[in-house]
Amino acid sequence: MHTTSETLPLYDIHQAAFLEFKGTPPILTKQGSRVVSRYRRQKQTYALLRGYQDNPSIPLLDYVAVLRRLRARMLEARDGNEKREGEREMDTGTLCSPLNNVLSLLDNPRPIGNRYVTKCPAHNDAEASLSISEGSDGQALIHCFAGCPTKAYNRRLGA
Numbered sequence: 276m277h278t279t280s281e282t283l284p285l286y287d288i289h290q291a292a293f294l295e296f297k298g299t300p301p302i303l304t305k306q307g308s309r310v311v312s313r314y315r316r317q318k319q320t321y322a323l324l325r326g327y328q329d330n331p332s333i334p335l336l337d338y339v340a341v342l343r344r345l346r347a348r349m350l351e352a353r354d355g356n357e358k359r360e361g362e363r364e365m366d367t368g369t370l371c372s373p374l375n376n377v378l379s380l381l382d383n384p385r386p387i388g389n390r391y392v393t394k395c396p397a398h399n400d401a402e403a404s405l406s407i408s409e410g411s412d413g414q415a416l417i418h419c420f421a422g423c424p425t426k427a428y429n430r431r432l433g434a
């Protein structure tokens with residue numbers, strides 16, 4: 276039997292996001308200047324990892340939300356109890372913003388003002404009907420002016 280104090284190191288951020296999405300958040304510890312994520316060696320974790328190998332997909336918007344949560348916790352683990360001086364600049368070396376995550380999945384998005392537009396991947400789009408912008412809380416906002424539901428993007432973007 277494994278004891279719960281044994282941990283399993285984890286280096287793949289997509290795997291970490293998958294497990295977080297399934298309700299098994301990583302244990303984040305600081306090693307030097309790096310933050311390492313680990314999982315308890317328990318039946319549930321192994322079952323989830325097998326599930327990940329079979330089908331690693333997460334709905335796009337959930338994936339973005341999970342990455343955002345993970346990043347916040349990684350920064351917290353890295354900075355410990357250090358006082359935050361106002362709005363600290365985010366470290367984009369580990370994970371990028373929800374907006375960038377979404378943009379990276381789309382075909383050639385063009386900036387217009389404070390948003391991006393591109394052809395909607397969820398319908399046969401002759402124009403750039405899809406608008407992507409950043410919400411006030413940092414979330415990526417996606418809207419198709421032809422009326423595609425959010426579920427359609429998750430499916431077509433393969434995330």
Ligand SMILES: [Zn+2]
Nearest residue numbers: 395398419423
């Ligand atoms: Zn559409």
